[in-house]
Amino acid sequence: MYPSNKTIIKTLLLTVLLSGCAIPGSHISVDDDESNQSQDNLEAKVNVYPLLPGTIAQFKQKEITSQSNDLLDTEIQQYEYRVGVGDVLNITIWDHPELTIPAGSYRSSAESGNWVHADGTIFYPYIGIVKVQGKTVREVRADITDKLTKFIESPQVDVNLAAFRSQKVYITGEVNKSGVLPVTNIPLTLLDAVNQSGGITDNAAWAEASLTRNGTTEQISLYALMQQGDLTQNRLLREGDILHIPRDDNQKVFVLGEVNDPKMLKIERVGMSLTEALAEVGGINEYQADATGVFVIRSTPDSDDGAMANVYQLDVTEATSLALGTEFDLQPYDIVYVTAAPISRWNRVISTLIPTISGFNDLTEGVNRVRSW
Template identity: 55%
Template sequence: MKKIALPLILLSILSGCSVTGSHLETSNKTVIENKENNNKSKYNLFPLTPQNVNTFNSDSLVNPTASQTLLTQLANYEYKIGVGDILNVTVYDHPELTTPAGSYRSASDSGNWVHSDGTIFYPYIGKVHVAGKAVSEVRADIAQRLAQYIEKPQVDVNVASFRSQKVYVTGEIKNPNYLAITNVPLTVLDAVNKTGGLNDDADWRNVTLTRDGKETHVSLYALMQKGDLTQNHLLKDHDIIHVPRDDAQKVFVMGEVLKPDVVKIDRAGLSLTEALSSVGGINELSASSTGIFVIRKSTEENVVADIYQLDLSDASSFVLGTEFELKPYDTVYVTDAPITRWNRLIKQLLPTVSGFNELSEGILRVRNW
């Protein structure tokens, strides 16, 4: 019986280990050989310490920064007239040449409309090309040409209605709409505020500005929260600002925690401690206090992942977890303690051993009978 028992026990152990959990058979499938050299793949492991924890937070590197480019653009800004705009022309002391307006007519209704060829018609001088020009240039042109008929004409030109140029604000905005480009400079921050601000589920870290088919990444978090004015841009005709949903702002918490789950990163961010707290914390009975890992895709060549390890054997290390900011698609994994793995192995073996004992006892009873 002993000679039979030992092979049966070993066979049962090996069989049990091979079929535990889900299983996908590969023996009847075509396996595509990986020609890449797996030895080139590396994993970086960074133990979290008080000295290095803040170096891994990209948001902590954002500081209030002025944008000299934006300041220069704003200082030199001048609106250019376009097709569809309505101009209001005034010639002082000559009411017959001034745009007429009654009590029921606004300047935009009675002004000079810029035609598709970029011109307006004005008495005495005929067509005046205005598209692409500033109002000061149009004023000088009209005054010069009227001087042939009027002595020292005093001319004023302004845009009564801005209709030729616009930008679009889409996505998770309270009032998605288009905004007209006017003689007042319009920036990204202005556009977001004028359309009502952000929705609760807006991803304000990954806003896109599309211009001439090219996308520019804009972080409203860095702009609004940190004062990084380099994220602000002067808008131009046909620019599109899109604020996406925060569906991609999530991390995965797995392993020896009370409630493994997908945790969403809110607008203020998400720390490692907050992620663990949101799933009920680590399982004190089975988790390894030294095995708190954050797995993140690496940006280095030939490096598969960056792994950050937090040692919670001292509860004060939760302070480090509070300072470590998680990024979208991070995986927080809490490993089990060695004693937990041993207990699970014994738990899997006990039914096999008990079954074998019952089988042995049955065989003995049959033989004794």
């Protein structure tokens, strides 16, 4: 779940506040219009976690490993297609050609077969109306055989699907050929559907696919399935399923503050670490940055403790500390902020005040000259 615009604005405000609290122990209060509180302590709004050798492991995302999927294997082994409205059945009664409509030279089996009507039935000679909807081919065969025994001794009945038209799944989003795929007597898995759709595009957020079934949506990681071999992400698709693969527009992080080239970065398919993000912007500004104040601000709109964000702090006073940053994976909409050194902030304040002071001095000198006249 991505943060709302309001949450992003609050987090950006928090980023500005952090620019003034790089000194350990400092506190800044902010206004909160929504809660009608004029002063709030920053500590009440965020959870701060230092990234240290002893703590970095708890913030590292769970490693994806290759896994089998015994449940899926069982589903595939037990899979049987069930006839639906619009399907076409091809029914053959051996040694009784008068009951078998030949396809002929000009008509296919799909055109000459037994169409399943809207009420889920077909008509067959002698036995009349036969209910077939929701039944497997074996069940339809047994039913027709049983009914024909009243007219034919030991009938040899063969039933198969000439056309699969009743059940479909939908593939949308960032695949090379989005559209509709039929559900047939061959089990169709999620991975099969992606491959039959031409694979994913370069702009796919393949770690955040969604599968919607009967009004319920679950997140699927195609990255884990296709690149890491985690078969637990695979699913046997059923009638009406919708597989959506979104664009990677949300896969962005913001690197701000005292870095050499502050900008927005796009998270690559395999992810992005804190150290990689800092490298992408040319590293920190060694003359103005406070090396103890490399922060990652992550909004937490659904936090149980009511915190606005989690803040992760990395001290890169020693260059070797950047190795810890390689173990910390960034998430969409993270804000990486490098604070300014205290002396740099003081210089900024002075430089901001100089025009005002100069203007005041010029005005004072002018007044004094008038008075001397």
